[in-house]
Amino acid sequence: MRPITKLLAICLVAGVIVAGMAFPFAGGLGLLSNDASDTVNATSSDLAAGQLPGVTTVTDNQGAPIAYLYEQNRTPVSLQQMSPAMRGAIVAIEDRRFYEHDGVDWTGTLRALVTNQSAGSTQQGASTLTQQYIKNYQLYVTAQTESERLQATEPTYARKLREVRVALQLERQLAAGRTKQEAKDEVLERYLNIVFLGNNSYGVAAAARTYFNTTPERLTISQAALLAGMVQSTTQFDPVRHPQAATGRRNEVISQMLGQGMISQQQAQQAASDPLGIVQPLATPANGCTGAGNAAFFCKYVVDYLGEAGISSEQLNRAGYTIRTTLDRNAMNAMQQALVGEVPAQQRNVADVMATVQPGRDRHRVVAMGANRVFGVNGDALQTSYGLPWEPVNLGAGSTYKIFTAAAALQAGLGINYQMPIPPDGYASPIYRDGAGNPFPVRNAEEGLAPVLSMTDALAQSPNTGFVKLMETTGVAPVVDMAVRLGMRSLAEPGPDGVSIADTVREQNQGSFTLGVTPTSPLELANVGATLGSSGMWCPPSPIEGITDATGAAVPVAEQPCEQVVDPALADTLMTGLSKDDQPGGTSAAAAGANGWNRPMSGKTGTTQNNRSAAFVGFTQQLSGAVITFDDSSSPRTLCAGGGDSPPFPCSDGNLFGGTTPARTWYRAMNPVFAGLPVAPLPPTSPRYLQGGTNEQVPEVIGDQADDATAELRDAGLQVQVVQVGNRAPAGTVVGQNPRGSVLPDQVITLQVSTGTVPSPPGVPTGPPPLAGGVPGAGG
Structure with a gap:
């Protein structure tokens, strides 16, 4: 009975094929319903217009790649960018009648059917390149789940019949208004761009780079034959794991090319004698920000920033964009050297992080950001994927927040020359209370301060008591509002309970706010300097210069508009008020002198209670940067600053201050960058903000x-x-x-x-x- 069963099966399937052959002329003789025909038309239209998943390239501000983002390692190229050997090899081994049929090779299909049915197993394939393109498209583009991927490759006659009809319809669509040669070339180009060629390589461009570190137009006969041969089985003919099998399969392709007159006998002999020539290691581009080196944190910020702008990571991994960022490679290298020079990457419990932003009236460009830690996800305590340079540091940034109190005082009517009373240590302010609501004496870190200081001198010498007392007069809420306006936008973001940090500080009238105890983003702190350096114009810290899609068309990015958040004269005068920090008596003077800093700048140091974190923000109208050094362990401890060749370390009696490691990092990172910039003077001041408002004299x-x-x-x-x-x-x-x-x-x-x-x-x-x-x- 078995031969009879086989014969019946052959007759049945042959009838289906004959019906399929009639499809172009008679609509398939009713084999499929109108709904099914609509599905075929829709599928072929999608195939004709669809875009393949590609690699998104992230570049620096000069266009040099820093990272690649992809789900499938694929770089689509035109057929003209593929060598003739590559085009010939794939046709010779996979579909020798490709330029003759209309999408389905009926002769080959019947022959394969009889052979396979007689053998009781698959001995011959009959899919044309057009049919293979359809299957690959459904597998690598359309399918989103494992079930859909299985359906795209299920070995059933129903799937094969759908594939036949779609192939015929697709070629008819592509041939509209073209020659048959042009339509066929279009199919071949699409196929060679979509096919999987092993080792995370999709399409011939990615494969050429992966295996030979070359481009597709330079593929030789032997290289092209190797790639074409792998289509049958990327596992069995993997040239890395199975070089002998790969060589045999390559030579089989070369033989087919010779037999079909594509190459000469001499070319065939030479190609068959060539070594495989696989590069070691394979030249597969690192996927994701972990491969971006010292720009990895910047890369991750780009991904997160675009996510907030509505471009998801899934979209980035498939769209084949080119993202030109604002990253300055020279500034990044100088920053990284400064970070690890002050705090080596292997130093446990001590993170040193930094971000720099370029001021501007229309944009604030993020120039660089980094950390002494390595960006990674392997669970090592010295590696992290947390956004250290832009996510808030829970330990705070200390007295850098006195900038906001000074700005609020200027806004309220005081001048930068205002003579601030400096209460002695132990001043019990009515707005400075402990967790139980009891008055808590405020103390100064410095000794021997004058009883009265101008606001300018107070910003440089940083007395806690003076600024807490100043906030008694400005009120806590205006200082918090000023911090948010100038750049600390995350303070106003609702927490899990819907209440923001800013709301809590206002409601509880927390006098400690001026001492910088709240979580602080280094990037936002740097952007505060950029806002002041831009005469009070706040802009979002943007890492994007522009984005283009795979066709070269611009991709819009939704960014927040810039805002004039304070009077330009206030911002300019406050810059002058902050200009003594690097001068004798200023809290960063020692770090500035040790690094040879010799140009005007504005700056402010900060240190939190128990010396668990310290910060420095410094800026000009050309560039702003902020550094925070802190204990990044789960149980933060007091830190000592070290010195000389000794990095900061956990200790019992801390001496880490904003003027030590953070300031040294800042001057060390910024000196090489500013060396290429002209010396910029401080901006002009305004009598209104020098002496105070006219009505308040x-x-x-x-x-x-x-x-x-x-x-x-x-x-x-x-x-x-x-x-x-x-x-x-x-x-x-x-x-x-x-x-x-x-x-x-x-x-x-x-x-x-x-x-x-x-x-x-x-x-x-x-x-x-x-x-x-x-x-x-x-x-x-």
């Missing part, structure tokens, strides 16, 4: 009698309190006034009034009162 009453001075100030609508001080000036004379110049709303003016005598030191007799004239009062 405080009458100068030093030297007046207390009663007259009090009356004058109260007539100006100001609140006054009088304190008696020992002084040689005539009794009742005002010898001190705070504040002078300008005052915040509801701020009390304190007048120091002379008693006319100076108390003698213990054991020294008291002499007669001095003559009139005395010495200048404090606060002058």
